Amino acid sequence: MNTFLKALEAELNDRKRQGTLKGEERVIEKILAPQNGFGPRVLLKGQGQTPFLLFNSNSYLGLRHHQELLTAAEQAANTYGLGPGAVRFISGTCLPHIELEEELARFHRRPAAMIFNSAYATVLGVLAPLISSATMVISDELNHNSIINGLRMAKPASKKIYAHLDMAEFEARISECIGQASRLLVISDGIFSMRGDHAPLAEITAICKEFAAQFSEGILTIIDDSHGVGVFGKTGRGTEEHTDCKADLLIGTLGKAFGVNGGYVTGNQTIITYLRETAACYIYSNPISPAEAAAAKCSLQFIDSSQGRERLGRLRNRTRHLEQGLIALGYQILAGDHPIVPVITGDSKINRALSTFLFNKGILVTPLSHPVVPRGADEIRLQVSASHEQKDIDYLLGMMADFPDTPS
Numbered sequence: 567m568n569t570f571l572k573a574l575e576a577e578l579n580d581r582k583r584q585g586t587l588k589g590e591e592r593v594i595e596k597i598l599a600p601q602n603g604f605g606p607r608v609l610l611k612g613q614g615q616t617p618f619l620l621f622n623s624n625s626y627l628g629l630r631h632h633q634e635l636l637t638a639a640e641q642a643a644n645t646y647g648l649g650p651g652a653v654r655f656i657s658g659t660c661l662p663h664i665e666l667e668e669e670l671a672r673f674h675r676r677p678a679a680m681i682f683n684s685a686y687a688t689v690l691g692v693l694a695p696l697i698s699s700a701t702m703v704i705s706d707e708l709n710h711n712s713i714i715n716g717l718r719m720a721k722p723a724s725k726k727i728y729a730h731l732d733m734a735e736f737e738a739r740i741s742e743c744i745g746q747a748s749r750l751l752v753i754s755d756g757i758f759s760m761r762g763d764h765a766p767l768a769e770i771t772a773i774c775k776e777f778a779a780q781f782s783e784g785i786l787t788i789i790d791d792s793h794g795v796g797v798f799g800k801t802g803r804g805t806e807e808h809t810d811c812k813a814d815l816l817i818g819t820l821g822k823a824f825g826v827n828g829g830y831v832t833g834n835q836t837i838i839t840y841l842r843e844t845a846a847c848y849i850y851s852n853p854i855s856p857a858e859a860a861a862a863k864c865s866l867q868f869i870d871s872s873q874g875r876e877r878l879g880r881l882r883n884r885t886r887h888l889e890q891g892l893i894a895l896g897y898q899i900l901a902g903d904h905p906i907v908p909v910i911t912g913d914s915k916i917n918r919a920l921s922t923f924l925f926n927k928g929i930l931v932t933p934l935s936h937p938v939v940p941r942g943a944d945e946i947r948l949q950v951s952a953s954h955e956q957k958d959i960d961y962l963l964g965m966m967a968d969f970p971d972t973p974s
């Protein structure tokens with residue numbers, strides 16, 4: 567045991583030396599209600615009464631604290647209890663699970679949907695059963711870790727990676743698979759979480775259509791739009807709505823814009839029925855709680871209402887205000903419609919200095935350096951929320967203006 571623990575300690579020390587150790591997590595002790603024209607703040611353990619502003623949350627629509635969702639969760643918990651009590655096929659399926667699945671299918675205009683206990687579990691659960699030993703896979707180089715690990719576990723005949731969003735390379739990779747596989751699976755993030763950019767779904771599906779006849783079982787397209795659903799596209803239907811194009815299967819999370827927790831896949835009825843019979847993460851693992859399912863259904867109905875669209879408009883305005891302010895200050899950003907606003911510093915030291923500077927001013931952001939992003943592409947990821955007030959954005963901009971080493 568001693569030598570085993572020493573080996574683990576040595577690895578942790580290595581990570582510390584290389585600067586890749588995640589270290590201690592920050593503990594949120596309390597969430598403070600909006601006041602004086604500012605949005606909500608949090609108190610962190612060990613930081614006394616300093617209120618912190620979150621620019622590192624995926625709760626893009628600010629629904630995490632929405633009263634209607636909390637009431638829906640409370641009512642479901644009172645009716646069904648807290649945990650589901652068992653996996654779905656034993657005795658863990660409650661009415662809120664079914665109602666949520668029906669609502670998700672309706673929202674995404676598809677025949678069927680099934681929920682998992684996270685989007686990560688959804689990706690693992692979906693990939694393994696749909697990848698046979700005669701399946702080849704094409705994947706964007708910046709796809710999320712769940713896809714990278716899901717493909718490792720699923721063991722396709724071969725996996726081909728193309729440069730981020732590079733459609734010429736994408737097409738070349740598909741050509742290389744002709745005659746080598748009976749089934750081709752194409753998978754991409756919808757919105758890419760480090761950059762806030764999106765998959766060119768119209769081009770991807772057009773190229774797949776052109777090549778589908780070259781594979782006896784065709785080409786299956788899967789988009790994981792965990793960061794896109796709820797906040798991207800005219801009515802929050804994500805990358806598919808923005809590009810006016812659909813993948814065969816869409817994966818999403820209930821834990822970001824929805825403000826709750828869990829994951830789901832939606833698509834063709836036969837595929838969903840097949841996945842209920844074969845996806846290990848679904849069969850052998852508890853579903854989300856009935857309270858989470860009821861809250862997520864409520865969230866979906868809110869997003870798909872005039873109030874939801876109003877909130878989306880507010881989020882877009884806040885995002886635009888921040889982007890324009892950063893550009894005026896001379897920061898290099900990746901601008902777009904999505905509330906992820908990457909500030910490119912291109913230098914790990916500046917990245918660390920800027921995030922520490924902001925922390926000392928009561929602002930939480932996400933610094934991303936190699937190996938999470940390519941060398942020289944260091945960035946501070948800012949995430950805007952509809953719960954931010956104009957004053958919050960102006961406060962952040964004021965602090966960014968005060969940073970002495972603005973990268974040029």
Ligand SMILES: Cc1ncc(COP(=O)(O)O)c(C=O)c1O
Pocket residue numbers: 684685686687710712755756759790791792793819820821828829
């Ligand atoms: C593309 C993508 N898929 C999956 C996930 C994981 O989502 P969850 O927390 O629901 O497992 C994330 C989270 O960042 C993501 O960006």
